[in-house]
Amino acid sequence: MLKSMRRATVLLVVVATATLSTSRAGADDKQQCLAASDQGQQLRDDGKYRRARDAFASCAREVCPALVRRDCVKWLADLEQSSPSVVVGAKDARGGDLVDVTVLVDGAPLVTKLDGKPTPVDPGAHVLRFQTAGYPAVEQHVMVHAGEKSRLLVVQFGTPAAPPPATAPPPAAT
Numbered sequence: 010m011l012k013s014m015r016r017a018t019v020l021l022v023v024v025a026t027a028t029l030s031t032s033r034a035g036a037d038d039k040q041q042c043l044a045a046s047d048q049g050q051q052l053r054d055d056g057k058y059r060r061a062r063d064a065f066a067s068c069a070r071e072v073c074p075a076l077v078r079r080d081c082v083k084w085l086a087d088l089e090q091s092s093p094s095v096v097v098g099a100k101d102a103r104g105g106d107l108v109d110v111t112v113l114v115d116g117a118p119l120v121t122k123l124d125g126k127p128t129p130v131d132p133g134a135h136v137l138r139f140q141t142a143g144y145p146a147v148e149q150h151v152m153v154h155a156g157e158k159s160r161l162l163v164v165q166f167g168t169p170a171a172p173p174p175a176t177a178p179p180p181a182a183t
Contacts, residue, residue: 042073046081053084058092058131058155091155094127098163099139099147107166113138127159139164 049064065088068081097120099107112119114135120128132155139147144166151162 038072039074042068042070042077042081046077049081049084053088056132058088059129062088062092062129092129093132093153093155093157093160094129095151095153095160095162096125096127097123097137097139098125098161099123099141100163100165101144102166102168104165107141110139110141113140132157137162139166141166143169 045064045068049061049068052058052061052064062085065081065085068077069085070078073081097110097112099110101107106123108123110123111121112123114130114137116136116138119130119137130153132153134150134152137149137151139149147164147166149162149164153160
């Protein structure tokens with residue numbers, strides 16, 4: 010009888026601990042969902058659509074309260090409609106397409122290889138910097154508008170960069 014009481018007590022403690030952990034996890038999930046919802050709205054209002062998309066995707070998860078999830082799903086869909094995208098391209102000095110090109114937008118990486126596909130960007134004024142081996146970098150200033158889809162941005166690299174001058178070997182000691 011004493012053994013069965015111990016087992017029952019251990020079982021009760023295990024169940025209570027699991028319930029408490031689940032309750033805490035649920036409360037943590039709810040707080041994270043609410044924070045993501047607020048953050049997403051602020052980022053969207055600030056024109057930071059790419060980061061807002063991540064926040065809305067987070068609060069649209071099944072673990073989030075239904076009301077929050079419903080709003081986040083709607084905001085995510087609205088954001089997808091108004092998010093602009095660009096298709097970046099580059100040509101060499103003779104007009105041939107280049108693929109191995111890194112593109113930075115406002116100093117942050119956008120793509121590291123050109124594939125002809127649209128890439129989401131935030132609306133607003135940006136500086137795009139195109140870099141590829143053998144050529145000096147090219148910068149392009151653009152204004153991207155909300156709702157603008159698949160805007161083609163192509164640069165042409167000019168004269169290839171001159172190789173560094175060869176250094177003469179030091180004179181031999183006599």
